[in-house]
Amino acid sequence: MNKNQRFILKTLFSSLIRRRSRIAIALLGVAIGATVLLGMVTLCYDIPRQMGQEFRSYGANLLLMPANNQSTMPMTEVKKAVDLLPSDKVLGVTPFRYDSIRSNQQPYTIVGTQFDQVSKTSPYWKIEGELPKNPNEIMIGTDIAQFAKLSIGSTMPISGKSKENSRFDEELTITGIVKTGRAEDNFIFIDLNDLETLLEERNQAEVVEISIMATQDELQRYIQTIKEHSNTVEPHLIKWVTQSEASVLGKLSSLLYLVTLVVLILTMICVATTMMTVVMERRKEIGLKKAIGATNKSIAKEFLAEGLILGIIGGVIGVICGLIFAQVISANVFGRSIVVEFYLIPTTIVISAVVTIIACLIPVKRALEVEPALVLRGE
Amino acid sequence: MFRRMLLSVLVRQKKKLFLIALTVALGVSLATAMLNVMFDVGDKVNQELKAYGANLNIVPKGAALVNELYQLDDKQDAIQYIKQDDLVKIKMIFWAYNIVDFAPYLTTQVMVNGKPVTLVGTWFNKHLTIPTGDEVDTGMLAMKSWWSIEGNTMKDDNLQGVMVGEAIAKQLNLKLGDSIELTSSTQKITLTVNNIFHSGGVEDNELYVSLPVAQNLANKVGLVERVEVSALTTPENDLARKAAQDPNSLSRTEWDTWYCTAYISSIAYQLEELMPDVRVKAIMQVAESEGSILQKTQLLMLLLTILSLICSALAISNLVTANVIERSTEIGLLKALGATNTSVAMLILTEILIIALLGGIVGYFIGLGFAQIIGQTVFGSFVEPKMIIVPLVLIMVSLITLLGSMPALRIMMFLRPTDVLHGR
Numbered sequence: 001m002n003k004n005q006r007f008i009l010k011t012l013f014s015s016l017i018r019r020r021s022r023i024a025i026a027l028l029g030v031a032i033g034a035t036v037l038l039g040m041v042t043l044c045y046d047i048p049r050q051m052g053q054e055f056r057s058y059g060a061n062l063l064l065m066p067a068n069n070q071s072t073m074p075m076t077e078v079k080k081a082v083d084l085l086p087s088d089k090v091l092g093v094t095p096f097r098y099d100s101i102r103s104n105q106q107p108y109t110i111v112g113t114q115f116d117q118v119s120k121t122s123p124y125w126k127i128e129g130e131l132p133k134n135p136n137e138i139m140i141g142t143d144i145a146q147f148a149k150l151s152i153g154s155t156m157p158i159s160g161k162s163k164e165n166s167r168f169d170e171e172l173t174i175t176g177i178v179k180t181g182r183a184e185d186n187f188i189f190i191d192l193n194d195l196e197t198l199l200e201e202r203n204q205a206e207v208v209e210i211s212i213m214a215t216q217d218e219l220q221r222y223i224q225t226i227k228e229h230s231n232t233v234e235p236h237l238i239k240w241v242t243q244s245e246a247s248v249l250g251k252l253s254s255l256l257y258l259v260t261l262v263v264l265i266l267t268m269i270c271v272a273t274t275m276m277t278v279v280m281e282r283r284k285e286i287g288l289k290k291a292i293g294a295t296n297k298s299i300a301k302e303f304l305a306e307g308l309i310l311g312i313i314g315g316v317i318g319v320i321c322g323l324i325f326a327q328v329i330s331a332n333v334f335g336r337s338i339v340v341e342f343y344l345i346p347t348t349i350v351i352s353a354v355v356t357i358i359a360c361l362i363p364v365k366r367a368l369e370v371e372p373a374l375v376l377r378g379e
Numbered sequence: 380m381f382r383r384m385l386l387s388v389l390v391r392q393k394k395k396l397f398l399i400a401l402t403v404a405l406g407v408s409l410a411t412a413m414l415n416v417m418f419d420v421g422d423k424v425n426q427e428l429k430a431y432g433a434n435l436n437i438v439p440k441g442a443a444l445v446n447e448l449y450q451l452d453d454k455q456d457a458i459q460y461i462k463q464d465d466l467v468k469i470k471m472i473f474w475a476y477n478i479v480d481f482a483p484y485l486t487t488q489v490m491v492n493g494k495p496v497t498l499v500g501t502w503f504n505k506h507l508t509i510p511t512g513d514e515v516d517t518g519m520l521a522m523k524s525w526w527s528i529e530g531n532t533m534k535d536d537n538l539q540g541v542m543v544g545e546a547i548a549k550q551l552n553l554k555l556g557d558s559i560e561l562t563s564s565t566q567k568i569t570l571t572v573n574n575i576f577h578s579g580g581v582e583d584n585e586l587y588v589s590l591p592v593a594q595n596l597a598n599k600v601g602l603v604e605r606v607e608v609s610a611l612t613t614p615e616n617d618l619a620r621k622a623a624q625d626p627n628s629l630s631r632t633e634w635d636t637w638y639c640t641a642y643i644s645s646i647a648y649q650l651e652e653l654m655p656d657v658r659v660k661a662i663m664q665v666a667e668s669e670g671s672i673l674q675k676t677q678l679l680m681l682l683l684t685i686l687s688l689i690c691s692a693l694a695i696s697n698l699v700t701a702n703v704i705e706r707s708t709e710i711g712l713l714k715a716l717g718a719t720n721t722s723v724a725m726l727i728l729t730e731i732l733i734i735a736l737l738g739g740i741v742g743y744f745i746g747l748g749f750a751q752i753i754g755q756t757v758f759g760s761f762v763e764p765k766m767i768i769v770p771l772v773l774i775m776v777s778l779i780t781l782l783g784s785m786p787a788l789r790i791m792m793f794l795r796p797t798d799v800l801h802g803r
Contacts, residue, residue: 021790025701032693039686047679054675057668058431124667181436181662239579243525244430251427252676255757259416262749263687266409270694273402274701277395281705325686333679 008298012305022278026356027314029274034318034352036267038344039325040260045341046326048253050334052213055249056091060121060209061241062219064226067234072097072204077232082210084225089213092120095205097195101160101188108144110158110188112195115139121211125184128152129176135194139176141185150174156188162200170198216242268355275310275359279303283367290372300364307360311353318352319345381726388730395702396734402698403738403780404745406691407772411746413684414768416753420680423758424673425611429479432522433607434665435647437461437469440656460602463590465654469608470509472649477641481608482519485590487597489561496547497585498561500593500603503533519587522609523578530555530574535589540573542587548575561586563596608650608659612643614670619644623661688775695776696783699731703787710791711799720792727788731780739776743769 016023064081066073075095082093097112115131129152132139140150150156152174159169178184196202214222219237226235289299323340330338389396439459461483469481485500502518509515520532533542543553553559557572570588577583594600615623619642622629626648629637637645643666647659703710706727713723747764754762 021704022701025697025704029694029697032690032697036687036690043683051672051675054672055668057671059664122664124663126663126667180664181660181666182664185660237579239525239577240432244432247430247524248424248427251757252424255420255753258753258757259413259683262412262753263409266405267690267694269405270402270691270698273398274694274698277398277698277701277705280395329679329682329686332682333675
């Protein structure tokens with residue numbers, strides 16, 4: 001290490017140590033910039049996905065139906081098709097089975113399903129009382145409840161014909177009343193296994209609703225894969241849900257991108273102005289250095305090094321704060337922790353270093369253009 | 380003296396003060412933009428969520444079950460209908476302006492080439508004059524944004540045209556412009572295929588025609604079967620849930636609050652009040668999800684706004700501190716000349732407040748501009764500037780600059796004139 005380098009290091013070091021309050025201000029500025037940068041970009045990256053999960057409250061977006069004009073499909077085939085989907089993205093798979101029965105001589109539609117899955121694929125169902133848990137328990141639609149004057153706890157006799165053509169008569173207990181505003185209001189819901197026991201048939205489904213976290217394009221791909229691998233099951237896109245989701249989610253993400261962009265530009269300028277003020281103050285110092293023979297290049301180098309150190313330290317502080325910032329927002333809004341893209345961390349540090357260096361060099365360059373004598377005289 | 384010094388500082392130190400003004404302007408514009416967008420985002424997203432279509436279903440009282448339970452055939456008149464003349468009342472309720480769109484439907488069975496097909500009559504984009512003097516355009520097309528439709532837009536006065544579902548078009552081998560012969564129990568008419576549409580639902584197996592055509596075929600002139608309504612609503616809360624079970628269980632004040640808030644249940648209630656013999660059912664799938672998404676978005680924007688306000692506050696106060704520290708020589712000189720701490724503090728504060736306010740005014744307008752850019756690019760509509768933001772921003776700027784000067788002023792108090800002038 002030659003003398004010159006040692007001198008630069010020494011001036012650098014003492015400039016950082018001696019001017020503590022100024023350095024604290026500069027560091028704070030850079031750290032704020034880096035916090036906003038990392039926090040906002042992380043959110044921007046993750047929120048469309050988080051929101052996508054919220055949109056699943058609209059219910060199923062994929063439907064499986066029996067192919068080749070069959071009325072039912074075996075559940076084993078359904079399972080094979082579902083296995084083709086990425087299991088971490090599937091929120092729920094609900095099979096449905098419809099049949100007509102009579103109760104007190106009036107015809108009703110009875111629907112067999114799996115109740116634990118219904119609450120996942122159709123979270124919007126308004127259920128009074130409880131979901132049926134035991135055999136011989138049912139849930140009825142609100143229109144039936146009103147029409148037949150039935151309430152929770154009362155029993156309902158049903159009779160029908162099984163697929164083997166034998167008759168069945170059962171007395172079922174109502175545990176819940178469901179309200180959706182659609183056709184479900186006129187249905188009787190029973191556990192799929194119980195219905196199949198009555199129908200004397202095993203593991204068949206008429207319709208299977210799937211709620212899966214995916215964009216419309218991904219769904220189209222899944223549909224293609226299922227079509228290629230299965231000839232008993234036909235997948236359908238529920239366009240009503242997917243198309244609207246795509247359009248609303250698109251709007252929300254672009255809102256977030258724009259907000260992020262505006263916030264980033266503004267904070268970066270703020271960081272730059274702070275740095276400029278801190279450096280501008282040192283015109284005299286620059287003048288003095290020039291007067292005792294420092295070249296423009298060596299002064300620029302020194303400020304560059306200072307900016308780099310400030311940028312990196314500020315960047316690291318900002319990264320930590322930014323991660324907390326993103327976590328707090330995500331935990332408050334969605335109640336889930338955020339997924340951090342790790343390459344963003346070094347990127348943030350590099351960007352904050354670059355912004356700091358640029359902000360340092362602008363006033364330095366202007367100070368260098370001035371005659372040392374003028375600066376020292378205080379003009 | 381005070382005024383002269385103030386003026387000369389403002390004039391001489393233009394460059395440094397300009398940086399403060401710039402930072403304040405940027406901070407304020409950020410705050411203004413975020414606050415404006417935040418206050419408006421609920422309405423805007425609500426409007427976007429209308430892409431999911433209707434959230435209310437109006438059916439005749441009793442019809443919900445009668446049809447299914449007794450399996451009446453269509454010839455009998457026992458099934459109830461809604462009078463077409465009653466439909467304008469939808470736009471006359473207390474929350475009329477929250478009704479975005481509505482469309483009536485009348486379903487009937489017709490035979491095409493000897494096969495039974497479901498035919499639905501509706502309004503596509505009907506121009507209505509409401510007795511209150513308002514004029515509205517409403518209909519199905521606006522509510523079914525997810526349909527992909529081939530061919531020219533269907534008009535309500537197009538009594539010869541028909542929109543054909545994709546599945547049925549394939550089955551009957553129909554193309555745009557083809558003729559199609561429909562036979563009902565009483566009549567026979569020929570229509571031209573105006574559109575072929577894909578909906579992804581049961582509608583793909585149906586034919587859609589203008590309402591009068593279906594009414595003629597079904598022999599139900601002036602009647603409709605059900606109405607879909609798309610309304611802007613406030614997310615449900617406990618009060619709304621209580622009311623949804625039984626509006627009569629509410630206390631007087633609760634009832635007033637409920638009635639005068641655009642909950643889906645109160646809109647449904649008002650529609651039932653005004654239209655005789657109907658039941659209004661909230662479509663839970665749309666209503667419930669809408670509320671949760673709306674709340675999430677608003678909360679997200681609120682948190683982002685608060686955080687960006689904190690950030691801009693920190694940035695501004697940081698810069699003010701830097702500026703005051705930088706002027707220690709000047710302050711030392713003033714003190715050496717006999718100025719008291721109070722008078723120096725007054726001078727600096729006034730100066731910075733003036734600059735901050737100037738910057739704040741500029742920043743407010745820049746912020747309005749940003750809010751408009753966001754509104755236009757994202758939602759394609761105007762973000763209404765809210766007056767409440769002006770005092771909010773004003774207080775924010777004054778507080779931040781005052782607080783930001785605090786550490787600097789404290790440093791100044793302990794400044795020894797000789798030290799500073801000596802250059803230490």
